Amino acid sequence: MKAAYVQNGEVLVGEIADPVPGKGQALVRTHSCGLCASDAHFLTGGKNIIALSRRLGGPYAALDFERPFVPGHEYVGEVLDYGPGSRRTVRPGRKVTSVPIMRQGGSHAVVGFSHQCPGGFGELMLLDEDFILEVPDGLPDEYAAMIEPLAVGLEHARRGRPQPGDAALVIGCGAIGLGVIAGLKLMGVAPIIAADFHQSRRDLAVAMGAHIAVDPREVNAYAPLPDFGGRQANLIYECVGLPGMLQRIIESAPFDGRIVMGGYCMEEEPFFVFAAQNKRLNVQFAGGEEPQDMDLALRSIADGSIDVTPWLGSRIGLGGVADAIANVSGPGTPVRTVIDPRML
Amino acid sequence: MKAAYVQNGEVLVGEIADPVPGKGQALVRTHSCGLCASDAHFLTGGKNIIALSRRLGGPYAALDFERPFVPGHEYVGEVLDYGPGSRRTVRPGRKVTSVPIMRQGGSHAVVGFSHQCPGGFGELMLLDEDFILEVPDGLPDEYAAMIEPLAVGLEHARRGRPQPGDAALVIGCGAIGLGVIAGLKLMGVAPIIAADFHQSRRDLAVAMGAHIAVDPREVNAYAPLPDFGGRQANLIYECVGLPGMLQRIIESAPFDGRIVMGGYCMEEEPFFVFAAQNKRLNVQFAGGEEPQDMDLALRSIADGSIDVTPWLGSRIGLGGVADAIANVSGPGTPVRTVIDPRML
Numbered sequence: 001m002k003a004a005y006v007q008n009g010e011v012l013v014g015e016i017a018d019p020v021p022g023k024g025q026a027l028v029r030t031h032s033c034g035l036c037a038s039d040a041h042f043l044t045g046g047k048n049i050i051a052l053s054r055r056l057g058g059p060y061a062a063l064d065f066e067r068p069f070v071p072g073h074e075y076v077g078e079v080l081d082y083g084p085g086s087r088r089t090v091r092p093g094r095k096v097t098s099v100p101i102m103r104q105g106g107s108h109a110v111v112g113f114s115h116q117c118p119g120g121f122g123e124l125m126l127l128d129e130d131f132i133l134e135v136p137d138g139l140p141d142e143y144a145a146m147i148e149p150l151a152v153g154l155e156h157a158r159r160g161r162p163q164p165g166d167a168a169l170v171i172g173c174g175a176i177g178l179g180v181i182a183g184l185k186l187m188g189v190a191p192i193i194a195a196d197f198h199q200s201r202r203d204l205a206v207a208m209g210a211h212i213a214v215d216p217r218e219v220n221a222y223a224p225l226p227d228f229g230g231r232q233a234n235l236i237y238e239c240v241g242l243p244g245m246l247q248r249i250i251e252s253a254p255f256d257g258r259i260v261m262g263g264y265c266m267e268e269e270p271f272f273v274f275a276a277q278n279k280r281l282n283v284q285f286a287g288g289e290e291p292q293d294m295d296l297a298l299r300s301i302a303d304g305s306i307d308v309t310p311w312l313g314s315r316i317g318l319g320g321v322a323d324a325i326a327n328v329s330g331p332g333t334p335v336r337t338v339i340d341p342r343m344l
Numbered sequence: 345m346k347a348a349y350v351q352n353g354e355v356l357v358g359e360i361a362d363p364v365p366g367k368g369q370a371l372v373r374t375h376s377c378g379l380c381a382s383d384a385h386f387l388t389g390g391k392n393i394i395a396l397s398r399r400l401g402g403p404y405a406a407l408d409f410e411r412p413f414v415p416g417h418e419y420v421g422e423v424l425d426y427g428p429g430s431r432r433t434v435r436p437g438r439k440v441t442s443v444p445i446m447r448q449g450g451s452h453a454v455v456g457f458s459h460q461c462p463g464g465f466g467e468l469m470l471l472d473e474d475f476i477l478e479v480p481d482g483l484p485d486e487y488a489a490m491i492e493p494l495a496v497g498l499e500h501a502r503r504g505r506p507q508p509g510d511a512a513l514v515i516g517c518g519a520i521g522l523g524v525i526a527g528l529k530l531m532g533v534a535p536i537i538a539a540d541f542h543q544s545r546r547d548l549a550v551a552m553g554a555h556i557a558v559d560p561r562e563v564n565a566y567a568p569l570p571d572f573g574g575r576q577a578n579l580i581y582e583c584v585g586l587p588g589m590l591q592r593i594i595e596s597a598p599f600d601g602r603i604v605m606g607g608y609c610m611e612e613e614p615f616f617v618f619a620a621q622n623k624r625l626n627v628q629f630a631g632g633e634e635p636q637d638m639d640l641a642l643r644s645i646a647d648g649s650i651d652v653t654p655w656l657g658s659r660i661g662l663g664g665v666a667d668a669i670a671n672v673s674g675p676g677t678p679v680r681t682v683i684d685p686r687m688l
Contacts, residue, residue, distance in 0.1 A: 056619035265617045273609045275400035276629040283627040285620040
């Protein structure tokens with residue numbers, strides 16, 4: 001099959017072996033796949049990232065830096081067939097997505113970070129038939145490709161266990177932060193404060209449901225809010241993923257504040273325990289989505305209760321992947337570029 | 345008055361000015377005061393500790409390294425009088441203790457870490473009359489001096505919000521860890537696993553209510569427990585306070601585990617956010633006791649439901665403070681040395 005693959009930290013486009021489905025595996029023709037910052041992260045720090053994942057757990061543990069793998073974990077595709085002995089949970093021809101996990105024996109692979117389970121930047125994929133979710137007929141592919149990144153934000157939002165009276169602050173308005181905002185809005189949290197350096201992202205935050213969007217260099221995001229009875233942010237979502245964020249949040253958070261660490265940072269994070277103790281803070285580490293989050297993301301996108309239209313940038317073919325990965329971040333880039341591996 | 349005081353990181357004994365109670369302040373003659381590791385911590389790293397406390401909050405923020413202050417925040421004493429205009433909440437002659445906080449305007453001082461509010465290593469103290477707790481007549485002074493350190497452990501225990509089914513692991517069996525164990529036992533948590541390098545401390549842990557006590561160099565404290573249905577520690581209390589503990593716990597904790605950071609560490613703590621995210625861990629930072637914890641500690645010691653007899657080491661006068669602080673830690677030292685500032 002044709003694929004954009006990564007080898008030795010470089011993005012290449014070419015032919016690689018078609019994946020062959022085993023028992024319990026669906027063979028899927030990819031229609032669309034979103035490009036995530038974590039796809040870019042590997043290119044610059046791959047060897048270290050693999051070593052850390054092996055020592056401490058993480059999606060990159062099974063990768064060999066020098067062998068090719070096909071990235072892409074925000075996919076939608078069409079079921080072609082199943083491996084022998086499968087239950088055939090969704091009939092061929094239907095469009096599906098899934099949580100990017102493939103069970104293997106007692107363990108699992110991460111689709112898109114695996115040599116065995118190619119991701120959505122290739123023409124063909126293997127998905128765990130027990131995890132596939134049928135995508136409604138009328139939902140365009142690029143919307144379906146947003147289910148996975150939205151589900152990550154929905155997971156983070158619920159891990160914060162919002163309570164009546166909470167004032168939420170979402171720091172960083174990339175796809176994950178925007179998904180957190182959408183999730184908090186669904187849960188009825190108010191106010192939702194968004195913080196981002198860039199006006200374009202603050203506008204998106206408001207479109208997703210934030211009541212207030214600030215540039216944290218100019219406005220103290222923790223200040224009392226006159227329009228909300230003087231309340232202050234006490235439930236803080238970190239969606240940036242740069243080292244030093246935790247300590248900064250600790251210094252600004254109020255007594256009894258709760259912090260949800262969503263940004264996936266693979267560098268060491270230094271902070272002062274006593275500073276967090278002085279305020280009796282709670283830190284919940286949020287991971288990736290679970291099937292319930294995928295379900296909610298799919299339903300919310302399909303019924304329009306969460307509109308991801310403003311997330312969508314251009315639709316590119318395999319030949320554009322290297323450039324798109326190199327420019328994945330920054331105020332001028334769309335929240336999501338979508339790759340169609342049927343295009344070159 | 346006579347006092348053991350600290351100046352420029354040295355312990356000195358001598359005369360200092362008697363404190364004069366203001367409105368809302370009780371003047372108290374100290375009977376006994378426990379010696380805490382945090383009293384020792386200041387001697388070695390005082391300047392840095394003050395600077396950090398000023399920047400990030402903490403009990404040392406109000407201290408001037410070069411000016412004398414009287415330590416001691418685990419005290420019991422006898423009310424002598426009150427400042428003018430006080431409510432005189434407890435009558436003179438009664439024995440009292442308190443949470444070591446003195447309100448001052450809109451702010452507060454920490455008794456024993458303040459130039460204005462001398463701690464229990466001096467003959468006289470000032471206590472906030474709204475925070476004083478009357479100590480029952482029959483309770484010996486050295487037991488009453490254990491109320492405060494026990495209350496810290498009780499606070500940590502409750503901050504972990506134990507749930508049915510939790511298996512608790514308490515790492516570090518100093519006074520705080522032992523207090524956590526006592527608190528968990530009161531709450532009916534089982535099993536309680538204690539981890540400490542030293543046999544004498546493991547014995548104390550069992551005396552306080554731990555079901556299992558292990559040397560973590562020899563036994564994996566997170567292993568399934570056959571006597572408890574194969575359950576594994578999922579509620580982990582850090583009571584050591586050395587940098588690196590959080591990362592070690594993250595590496596060993598199970599999925600969805602909860603960590604309570606009790607040890608008061610003023611050095612930078614490095615860890616990997618993604619390693620905690622992979623397991624969806626929750627970290628609750630525990631601080632110091634609140635009045636409700638002091639109440640429970642007092643009642644539990646007084647009615648014998650928590651027996652602190654094994655904590656008690658020797659009773660010394662002011663002349664012994666410097667040596668006792670220099671030797672505050674280690675397997676051979678008692679959990680608590682008690683200072684009687686009426687003795688030299």
